[in-house]
Structures are given as C-alpha cells and as structure tokens.
Amino acid sequence: MIAEDLKTRGRTLDHVAGLYDLIIPIVSLGRSNYYFRRTIKELNITPEDKVLDIGCGTGHFSELILKVINFKSGSITAIDAAIKMIEKAQSKNLGESAIFDAVLAENLPYDDNSFNKASSLFFFHHVDYDLKVKSLNEIYRVLKNDSDLIIIDIDKPTNFFGKFCILCGEYLFRQPEIKENRLGFLPKSFKESKFSEVEILDSWFGYVSMYKLRKN
Numbered sequence: 001m002i003a004e005d006l007k008t009r010g011r012t013l014d015h016v017a018g019l020y021d022l023i024i025p026i027v028s029l030g031r032s033n034y035y036f037r038r039t040i041k042e043l044n045i046t047p048e049d050k051v052l053d054i055g056c057g058t059g060h061f062s063e064l065i066l067k068v069i070n071f072k073s074g075s076i077t078a079i080d081a082a083i084k085m086i087e088k089a090q091s092k093n094l095g096e097s098a099i100f101d102a103v104l105a106e107n108l109p110y111d112d113n114s115f116n117k118a119s120s121l122f123f124f125h126h127v128d129y130d131l132k133v134k135s136l137n138e139i140y141r142v143l144k145n146d147s148d149l150i151i152i153d154i155d156k157p158t159n160f161f162g163k164f165c166i167l168c169g170e171y172l173f174r175q176p177e178i179k180e181n182r183l184g185f186l187p188k189s190f191k192e193s194k195f196s197e198v199e200i201l202d203s204w205f206g207y208v209s210m211y212k213l214r215k216n
C-alpha cells in the first residue's frame, strides 16, 4: 500500500535507500542485528502474531523475523514514509507474510485493534515531539488490548561516550530531532501518549535505550 499523501515533517531516508543496508552496521556500532534479535525475543513473537513495525527502513527487521518465525495465521506489517525504502524492502521478496506499506506513522491506515505486537527501532529520533506523541497514539489505536510495543532509540545520554556520540550525530545529520532525544524528550513523549505502562528494559553505550510500552 502507498498512502495518497506521504508528506511528513519526519526525516525520511529516500536518499540513502540504496546504501542503507551497508551503512546500518556502521552507525549502530556493529549492534544492529543484536538489537533486532533482542526485540524479537522481548516480543516473544509466535507464528500467529500480527506484528507492526514502524519506520522499517529497508525491512531488515522483517527479514530476521522471517528467518526464525514461520508465520501461520500471523504476519509482519512494516511501514515507512520513504517510498524508496519500501521498494527496497519489497525487492527482497520475503513472501506473503511480510507486508511493506509506504504510509505515515502519524496517520496509520489500519483499523483499531489490528495488531497484537509492535516494534519501532531507531524511528523516533526522526520525528519531532508532536509527531512522536501522534505516532505513539496511532500505534496505541491499532494495537489490541494487552499488547506490547518495543522501542529502541537514541535517549538522554548517561555517560560521556553517549553524549559524544549523540553530539556527533547532531552535527553530521543536522537533525534537531536527535537533540530532542538527547534532552530526554523520548520518555516524555511516552508519558504524554495514551500508553500508561512504560518500562525501560535495557540500555547500551550510554545513549541507546530499549523500552516496553503496554496497551492494557
């Protein structure tokens, strides 16, 4: 599916779609596959689950899920606002269980209560505070009750190395949304969203955090 209007204030990555799979291990300091696998474990994905992945890029997370889960009634729906990212993901021909849609996180075209698990890896530093809250509330709407959302993203630094890495990112990418995360706006957006249960599960390098948000 391609949304009719893909205009967003979010920082989309059409321009790096071709190189993204090569870049990702570098910018994640070699940890991308670990983050993806850890998310699969925390969500405890089964072949019956309907999973939603927000800001999926080239679909690497879906690819890894399909290596370990043989979906039966379940599936993974992965969305991104960058058409080129979605085209790249679709070109991987992952089969019918992997659905890639070019749509906006802040305006999801799915019915209420459509999914029972959700993930978002390194998407929230691409959108400003207002869009963070809107996207969270959209994810909340399309999730069923008793469902978890796992988020891994840049967060307020807890050591010098973390602060240094984020400031380099801010300087290189000229992205004010990264600054928001450095200043602690990610957990603040959780508090303002409809998700009432928020737990921090892990953190790495002093600036990457993993959160679990639950819809009760």
Ligand SMILES: C[S@@+](CC[C@H](N)C(=O)[O-])C[C@H]1O[C@@H](n2cnc3c(N)ncnc32)[C@H](O)[C@@H]1O
Pocket (backbone or CB within 6 Å): 008, 009, 010, 011, 012, 013, 014, 024, 054, 055, 056, 057, 058, 060, 079, 080, 081, 082, 085, 103, 104, 105, 106, 120, 121, 122, 123, 126, 127
């Ligand atoms: C850093 S990438 C993360 C990709 C993938 N989750 C990963 O970890 O490799 C962030 C993605 O968010 C997408 N994005 C930015 N604004 C968006 C929006 N409003 N809605 C959906 N996706 C958006 C970008 O196009 C980009 O592909």
